[in-house]
Amino acid sequence: MTERLHDLHSDRADRADEVLAGGRGTVIVSSMASDSHTWNLVYLELLVGELGFDVVNLGACAPDELLEYECLSRRPVMLVLSSVNGHGYQDGLRVIQRLRGCRPLRRMPVVLGGKLGTGGALTQEQTGQLLLAGFDAVFDDQQGSGSFRRFAAALPSPAGVLPMPAEGAGA
Numbered sequence: 446m447t448e449r450l451h452d453l454h455s456d457r458a459d460r461a462d463e464v465l466a467g468g469r470g471t472v473i474v475s476s477m478a479s480d481s482h483t484w485n486l487v488y489l490e491l492l493v494g495e496l497g498f499d500v501v502n503l504g505a506c507a508p509d510e511l512l513e514y515e516c517l518s519r520r521p522v523m524l525v526l527s528s529v530n531g532h533g534y535q536d537g538l539r540v541i542q543r544l545r546g547c548r549p550l551r552r553m554p555v556v557l558g559g560k561l562g563t564g565g566a567l568t569q570e571q572t573g574q575l576l577l578a579g580f581d582a583v584f585d586d587q588q589g590s591g592s593f594r595r596f597a598a599a600l601p602s603p604a605g606v607l608p609m610p611a612e613g614a615g616a
């Protein structure tokens with residue numbers, strides 16, 4: 446019995462270490478097929494890493510098949526798509542339809558953000574269509590990073606991993 450309790454305790458301690466070392470799970474950051482901009486992805490990689498996730502950055506012009514393949518093989522806790530070249534609506538709609546059509550990826554959190562339209566922000570109708578097609582959230586450029594941070598903070602921790610310590614709490 447004592448041995449079992451000891452095992453349970455070490456297991457918990459290992460998991461806590463994992464959390465402190467950034468064990469909130471893997472997030473994939475990527476652009477989509479038409480978009481060759483890269484600094485947006487560098488920014489997102491740093492931001493998501495700062496929030497405690499492990500980040501895989503697929504880079505610019507990621508083909509739809511690559512996105513699907515990486516999501517299936519890595520099973521991220523979230524996919525963060527970025528688009529700044531003005532084709533965010535078209536690329537986003539196509540990609541989310543493909544991902545949601547793939548049964549194992551139906552419940553994976555997927556968000557889209559950046560400079561999504563050519564004439565500034567997307568219309569309410571366009572945003573609504575993206576959400577209806579399966580995005581969990583759409584962050585237009587003018588919103589800043591606050592709402593994205595809140596969304597990421599509310600993601601459930603990977604199964605069995607302890608919750609992140611509250612901000613400001615600590616030894």
Ligand code: B12
Pocket residue numbers: 479480481482483484485488489525526527528529530531532556557558559560561562563564565584586589590593
């Ligand atoms: C550098 C640059 C390029 C370089 C890119 C080099 C590279 N390696 O990245 C080159 C020359 C290749 C380029 C090409 C083009 N570009 Co360009 N480019 C820029 C420029 C000047 C800076 C972009 C940048 O690096 N910003 C720095 C990064 C850190 O910030 P960011 O990209 O703005 O991303 C921020 C936010 O959008 C947000 N964000 C982004 N993604 C996400 C995702 C989430 C989830 C969240 C929460 C937030 C978020 O966070 C970031 C930090 O605040 C911008 C104009 C500008 N001043 O912004 C135009 C700009 C993005 N380009 C533009 C255009 C049109 C093009 C071209 C189509 C031009 C052409 N006719 O060929 C091509 C597109 C090529 C392609 N296939 O995609 C337009 C896009 C317009 C639109 N969206 O309506 C812009 C805005 C210029 C303009 N004012 O017209 N470009």
